[in-house]
Amino acid sequence: MLRSMYSGISGMKANQTKLDVIANNIANVGTTSFKASKVNFSDTLYQTSNSATAPTDSIGGTNAKSIGLGAKVASINKLMTKGNLLTTGRSLDVSIDGDGYFIAAKGKTTGSIAVDSSSNGITGSTDIDQQVYTRDGNLTLDENGNLLTSNGYRVMGYWTSSSAVTRDTNGNAVVASRVDPDSTFTYDTALRPLVIPDKVNGKAVESFDIGSNGVVTAVTSEGRSVLGQIAMASFKNPEGLKDLGGNFEQESGNSGAAMISTSASTTTNSNSGAFGAISQGYLEASNVDLTEQFTDMISATRAFQASSKMISNGDEILQTITGLIR
Template identity: 45%
Template sequence: MIKSMYSGISGMNAQQKKLDVIGNNIANSGTTSFKSSRVTFQDTMRETIGKGSGPVLALGGSNPKQIGMGVNLQSIEVNTGQGSLNPTGRPLDNAIDGSGYFIVGKGSITDKVTVSEDGHITSEETSGNEDSKAMDIYYTRDGEFKRDSLGNLVTPNGYRIMGYAISGGDSVTSIDYSSGKLVVNKVPIEKDGKEVELTAGGELIPLVIPEEIGGKKVSGFTIEKDGLIKATLEGSEVSVIGQIAMASFVNDGGLEGVGQNMYVPGANSGQPLLRPGKGSENEAEAAAYGSIINGMLEMSNVDLAVEFTEMIVASRSFQACSKVITTGDEILQELVNLKR
């Protein structure tokens, strides 16, 4: 009876964890880019009452006699499948159609974030303040971007959207580390009737859509599938501002969620690999990443019908495990009464 009661306790604990996960899935069914989770279980070690034996001349074989000791949590797997894309019509809303994550940062604009030749990110503090830290880098599929009062491209929580600086012709978008300001020069897409060869990569910078570029007011902007941001200036002139950076992971299920729709690399996720910038030597590898769909947001991939069904199953399993405990208690009470 004691073993059955402990098995019932382990079952109640396991089903409670499952209900916790289901409850979180249902609560976030309307959260932008939320990824649902599922729980799997495994049995614990078994008590062997009798060992199995092979067949002999006089007798046939027998199977082992074992009693299970309950259930244990095996894993909480994240479903990284893509959610549906919901059109919003807002020019700063962006959804990723395919694999990949946006890169966001928290820190000073002068904190240099470099990209190595193998596509890995390195953040270092360059502002000269000994008490300051390097920029904290996070990853998200939530493309609900905003502009602050300075034109910085940020998340709803104020984290900076990271991207590549663009150079083309004699112009380049860069950071003036002495003044701590982002310098956005006019990088035309055409010059003298010819298309300008654009180059991006080598360093990540916080992106900004300023009010003016080269003394001309910005009247509008577009974000293309490869993340290239183009601003329309007065006189219908078009200038390239930068390119939104994206990263991928070998095992994105190993990412650790930190809240606010953001993730950090985990021990089993692998290091982030950056999407090559426009004009780089390995630009062809960018085809392996998803496309940025402007004017849309990725919704949660929670299936409420499945979650409600799993919730009923978990609830009934919890009740059954509690019944095992009460039944074991009744039998123990009967044994005590026999002694009396």
């Protein structure tokens, strides 16, 4: 059988994969915080009919004679460039202008994630069923005031040490004491599900805002009160994160362990400079460039057609050969 036919098949398979990736990119052009992917090819094995020879006193050296056996997908890389920030005017929409991921978890409202104060790494969790990461800041609140992703996962962050969240008889979240932003206070060291309560120090919460460092502040008739701070995570190799769908990522063996942002009250070992600023009222758009995707689609389609033509030409050659015995 002609080698060109198998090379053509490998080219078709490789370019089909590229077209699949391009189709997914285009489908997600409107997906919040989506990161486009790009396919890279490499050549496959070579069949050597003559090995290279070294020069001698009487004759020069010769190069090897090798015939390639096609192409294959070498890698599918995720493009981590930041998408444009789109204004929404919605107080529960937040985006990260720079590096970092929001931390979301599925589990009980009493769940927590322990963070090592020296390494800023995660050391364990309690009452947490699943822990994921996302740049999609399209947040919501449930009837009890829990801050959630659009999928219903709880957004994790630091509570202020003196304002533990409790529940009233109706299950609504309340904060027992008011924490003045201008006073000296600290945050808990563990990450907990963040809550926008109905009341702070017995006063109804009228509004809230989220600062560039993720600090959540409520406004009551007594004034402003700090509720907590949205935590972020970063990775040595964010391209290595495992895609889960639903705009969620998960730590993998090649992403590196998560480094957690320190709280705003941390003065020793603070790593706040390694994370982007949070913008309230904005969402990060997809970084898909349609012009580039359509150009790549045309190129991949033509390469697919050319590879299929090699199979057709191989078939014609085989027909000619079999016709010789008539």
